[in-house]
Amino acid sequence: MKKMLQRLKLAANPRSVAIVGASPTQNKIGNVVLRNFLDAKFPGKVYPVNPKHTEMYGLKCYAKVSDIPGSVDCVIIATPAETVPGVVEDCAAKKAGGVLILSGGFEEVGRTDLAQRIKEIADANGMPVVGPNCLGIYNPYSKLDSVFLPTYKLERPKPGNIAFITQSGAVGSTVMDLAAFYGLGFSKFISYGNSTVLDESDYLEFLMQDKETEIIILYLEGAKDGRRLLEAMKKVNRVKPIIALKAGRGMGGQAAARSHTGNIAGSYLAYQAAFKQAKVTEAEGISEVFDIVKIFDQPKTAGNRVGVITNGGGMGVLTADAIESEGLALAQFSKETEAELKKILPAYGNVANPLDLVADAGVEAYEKALNLLLKDPGVDALVVVVLLQTPPIDERIIHVLAAAAGNGKKPIATISVGGTYTESYRKVLESKGVPSYNSPRAAVKAMERFITYSKYCAELGKK
């Protein structure tokens, strides 16, 4: 297995890629994938493979992988299921670095025979195989992109430190699209489908070693080997935080998962217990995965006393509610902080937590309040509501929030709720590294998950 993961590193960072089933016909999988490489100006070699063609987009087209003259680091296969074992065999003969099988029609429809054959070839040759029935790998650093969804419909995230391992291509790709939308950066995206050869535990091990990855998202329907997954999660989560979303919880979901990737979803309670034991952060849904991952770049804190700033009283109330229902505490400001805060509030304002700066508050009031709470030793974390619609708030708020989020000492989550104007600001905030949420509950839930993981790190003696 060590050798296979070593080769996976090569296949995920390839200098040469073969696309089996490459096609000149628009919207065919083999066409979308080939054009991904051309459009992204992939810096290495691209080899279309299709016996029906000799040339494609100006590139020489080969009948089979073993016909390619140079070495091949990564082979992407998008041909019908029946043909795949033969192609994999040819890849092994060619000593290709690794294989990504996008095609479906294996375990999920009862064709375990085909899957078994692929596994035998892979094991016999120490050749890593991702899939089948998946989207393969997107790596913005090496420009590997086997995601067969056009880039104009599904944006690709910029290079970053978030890795995403997903059993479902649909779930993974849409979250990736959302991540790109908000300017978050990815290190690796691995859609692994049926996990015929490599499974989630292998990918976790792989990403623990991956130098670009700092946070790992895991979307899981059913693991091949639960015990091994628990051990892998324990080991990896100590080094890099894992955020897990388990699907296939109820009976109907489990049946759906089985016909989706051919895996047994298994008892959700067992998974939940495993996440707890490994101290893995569990997300309840797609939006939450996304909400949580955004805050994990913030400075860790072992305390749970939250300071809240707002320019809309009702939003402060909702935030206070969420803080209490999530088991966090409202911080008590120090006497010094309170005296200083009094100076920036209008005569009729109340110094309290949540601190309501009221709708008259300008950017300066925010800046002062933020600096005071960042200094106050009784405040461990900040949740900052900024309703961008009030007249005195202008674009300077971006600098103020970005400076606060980059303070390096306390984690910050911001909340702005609104339409077109607010959403455009939120995108800018996200791209400046400010975790931005459009509801108090989402922000506070994410903060709670982050503080819990921070405490675990503190127990481990990690900063």
Add this chain to the structure above:
Amino acid sequence: MKKMLQRLKLAANPRSVAIVGASPTQNKIGNVVLRNFLDAKFPGKVYPVNPKHTEMYGLKCYAKVSDIPGSVDCVIIATPAETVPGVVEDCAAKKAGGVLILSGGFEEVGRTDLAQRIKEIADANGMPVVGPNCLGIYNPYSKLDSVFLPTYKLERPKPGNIAFITQSGAVGSTVMDLAAFYGLGFSKFISYGNSTVLDESDYLEFLMQDKETEIIILYLEGAKDGRRLLEAMKKVNRVKPIIALKAGRGMGGQAAARSHTGNIAGSYLAYQAAFKQAKVTEAEGISEVFDIVKIFDQPKTAGNRVGVITNGGGMGVLTADAIESEGLALAQFSKETEAELKKILPAYGNVANPLDLVADAGVEAYEKALNLLLKDPGVDALVVVVLLQTPPIDERIIHVLAAAAGNGKKPIATISVGGTYTESYRKVLESKGVPSYNSPRAAVKAMERFITYSKYCAELGKK
């Protein structure tokens, strides 16, 4: 009180408006409000009132309301708290239809004396007073707009059938902004702040009679009279569904609510029990209010058997999970439906619920599957996942989903998750009356709330 609500109808649909504290200085409240009327080309008369000016934006400016020659249906007050009782007295002398007090500085900062004075004048004259410490009223039908947030920062919804009563201006206005963003229409927006004269129960009664209103959202921190609110909710919710969001749940939230609008938030458990008793739909947070309200225009159903269609297997699994955790049931398709569905699936596809059309599915497959499930008597409601990123899905999906959502028989919720491309489609879908969600859980939760209310209506013998 009857007389006061009668006059409120006039004040909320005014043909003449006075703005006390109108100002030529940009970003001042009295300036933003005056310009709202000018920008919206308010069809009635607009009277700026400010003793320091004789003219403003080409309009004659009056020293006080009683100086205005004609009748005044609605007076908007944006002057300091100390001056407000005097202005209200002048309004009463003028026999103005009603008064919206935007100014803060009353109960919420301990100035109950000022509030008491206002209440006495209002009661003695049967004159309705909205506020103080609020945003007043937005009515897209009459073009009344006292919301002192510039329209370029906070969009106003188009005319529609949703009324929003909110104790918090911030919460209300941001939800209104979100509603506009997604093309939902409002009938009335009433931000009522301290509820010194009229309170939530009065507004509920008022909206029950309002011919443009069909759905009511209520954001509440603390009611003046809990028993009366319960009775009002019972009465109104039978006629028009109420969606309630209660803030100030924990101790910290309650303290924050007190300093926000001067109201005692009260025991959350008591409110929760009241919502249950009145069969009012409770939302857990802002995003949920918004998620729920979108689906209430769909056809009612008394059954809870949900059919799911998807083109991404993982999304089907997540949707099935949500259906079970929300206490709904996955429908069992009839033999006839199954036979017909088989024809539109690829050879390796499985006929099951969730129905996974797989990523190859085009718009035609959706159309056929939707029509089959709409016909199947074993299916009460539909949740349709459409990942818009797959190559075969093009803009015709809009027509197909809009036709399905307008079928008049079964409620439909759709789910599309993604970035720029997907979000732009979601906006179009919303504007075509298709409830669109960006997560399976949000869609299923909203559907559950709607089915529960539908069942209540069926018990009442309402269609």
